[in-house]
Amino acid sequence: MDIDFFAAIVRTGTVLGADAGMSPQEVSRYLGDDPWDEESGGVLRWDYGLVEFCWDVKGSRFELELHRLTVSVPFEDLRARVALVAQEDSTFVHPTSGVAVHVRDGLVTRIVSTRGGRRGLDIPGDRLPxxxxxxxxxxxxxxxxxxxxxxxxxxxxxxxxxxxxxxxxxxxxxxxxxxxxxxxxxxxxxxxxxxxxxxxxxxxxxxxxxxxxxxxxxxxxxxxxxxxxxxxxxxxxxxxxxxxxxxxxxxxxxxxxxxxxxxxxxxxxRFRMRDPNRDWSDWQAVTQSLKHALTLSPDERIAWIERKRPDEDAAGWWHQRCQLATGHACDSGAVPDHGDWVAFAFWAWELAHTLGVPPAVVAREVAAFTGALEDHHPEFDRPTADSVVQSCLEHITGAMDRTDKDLLTAAALHRHAVQDPSLLAALDRWIAIRTDLPSVSLPRW
Structure with missing residues (x-):
């Protein structure tokens, strides 16, 4: 098991979000509602395998019994990651969380929280998690x-x-x-x-x-x-x-x-359809300039871009204009020359890579734009589901970073309309990986 998992418990005083100040109801929100439980002598114990939560008249606490693990946790590895202060009883305590670490023969044997909270908090809204x-x-x-x-x-x-x-x-x-x-x-x-x-x-x-x-x-x-x-x-x-x-x-x-x-x-x-990297303060002026570009021929538009593009961050400059054109094309109200705006937005994205906008970003934005048109303006021409999904999948690296997640989210908008069985199977494989991330990213025991 990852040493950083234990370091996070010691540092924060929580186990996957559950801390000693929580009631049983609150603990179940984070660790599940199926522990082995025992109540005797005024003490309630919930046993989740590695960790136990205990409640009694003095309050509550949690304990991690590391002897239950099949692997050892070296104390020096833990100490290298969190501040620990030696105590007279041979334990080590984190100065902020108060969590105590028990050590024997250089290995961590137990991790114990401070007492916190009292029972009787099982009323929704009684306290915030x-x-x-x-x-x-x-x-x-x-x-x-x-x-x-x-x-x-x-x-x-x-x-x-x-x-x-x-x-x-x-x-x-x-x-x-x-x-x-x-x-x-x-x-x-x-x-x-x-x-x-x-x-x-x-x-x-x-x-x-x-x-x-x-x-x-x-x-x-x-x-x-x-x-x-x-x-x-x-x-x-x-x-x-x-x-x-x-x-x-x-x-x-x-x-x-x-x-x-x-x-x-x-x-x-971040909000959908909002890029915090860009300065949107002049959006009205930009929109007016795009309205002018809408009336130009393709060659005149290229010349217009060459005159207007900045020396630095041309990619960001054009990305902003592409997003504004897309937003205008997706407007649910009455938009003059609406069909022209849709065509202009697709043209702008097609040109984006020549101005330095990363191809993965273009694929994501075109897929999202195409999905928005299907939802709100299906009367306008748009790329096929297969083409936008294929483009998104070509740029997924498998790292499941923000770029991969955004590409997959945009591609998944079109799953219902994919015609190619092999492409659909490939998309579903990525969706399965994506939706399993929250569970596989949590430490298991």
Whole structure:
């Protein structure tokens, strides 16, 4: 088992999000509701194999019994990853989480949490889940772009499989969202029974103040710096000077900070059809210039591009214009020359690679655009499902990074319309890998 798994437990004081301050009901949300349980002498024990949760009149705690493992965990390997302070009783304690590590013959034998919480919290809404009680857990989200392996573009059935039944929900047709404590995941319903398309998730960190677990920006930034996870400050997005937003470019996670209190306000994934790398502040002027380009011949458009393109980041400059043209073509309202806008948007994406836009990005955007046309404007010509799916699959590397996930999400929009059986089988193989990520990314014992 990965040593980093145990290091995360010691550092955060949680096991896959469950901590000692939770009631049995809350623990079951994160670890499942089928432990071996025993209650005697006023003590309730839930045994999940490697980890036991215990509740009694003094509070609650969890214990990891590492002697149950078939492999050993060297203490020095653990100590190299987390700060531990030697105690008089020969244990070692993490100074922040209070988790104690027991050692024998150079090997870790037990990991024990501090006591926390009291029983009797099994009323929904009595307290917020404490999964987000330590900077390390938030840093995991920022670094990976997921919450325990789950991100915003997975089917609701996958989210339910990993997190269980939602605690609350909201429906605002065609959108809906599910709430798991301070985590909220959003989808859009596609028309014609084509399922749901993921939009984004938000972690409402500001709610932690109600339970005295406010997340300090200084602490989160320090943990991200320790991991070497870069953040880029976003300018031109947040009109309130008390707030600042930061982007993690690889995971595409945005962190909003409330500066007066040094408090992390929200951690969220990027919104669909929004690229935080681009400056959208001049979108009206850009749209006007695109309206002019719409009237030009193909050769005149090329000349127009050569006159307008910047010396630096021509790819980003054209990517922004492609996305604006796509958004205009997908508008649900009455759009003058609507068919011309659709054709212009496809032309713009076809040209994008010559201006440096990565081919994988073009494949993803064309597939997403084609899916949006099918949903909202099926009367317009568009590429076949087979062609856009094939293009997406050609650029999937197997790393299952953000690029791979986005390509697969865009390709999956067209699964119902794929005609080639071998192409459909290839798509399904990737979908199976993608939807299994949340479970395979969680340590198993």
């Amino acid at each position: 404490a999964v987000f009680s330590a900077p390390g857990r938030y840093a995991d989200i920022v670094e990976s772009g997921t919450v325990l392996g789950v991100d915003a573009d997975l089917d609701p059935s996958v989210v339910r499989r990993v997190f269980g039944e939602f605690g609350y929900r909201n429906v605002n047709e065609p959108s809906f969202w599910w709430g798991y404590g301070i985590l909220e995941i959003f989808w859009h319903k596609r028309p014609n029974g084509l399922g749901a398309q993921g939009s984004h998730f938000t972690v409402q960190c500001h709610r932690l103040g109600a339970i005295g677990r406010r997340l300090r920006w200084t602490d989160l930034r320090a943990e991200l710096d320790r991991r070497g996870v870069a953040l880029v400050e976003l300018t031109g997005y947040q009109p309130d000077p008390d707030y600042t937003e930061y982007l993690q470019p690889d995971s595409m996670i945005v962190v909003m900070v409330y500066l007066p209190d040094d408090e992390v306000h929200v951690v969220q994934s």
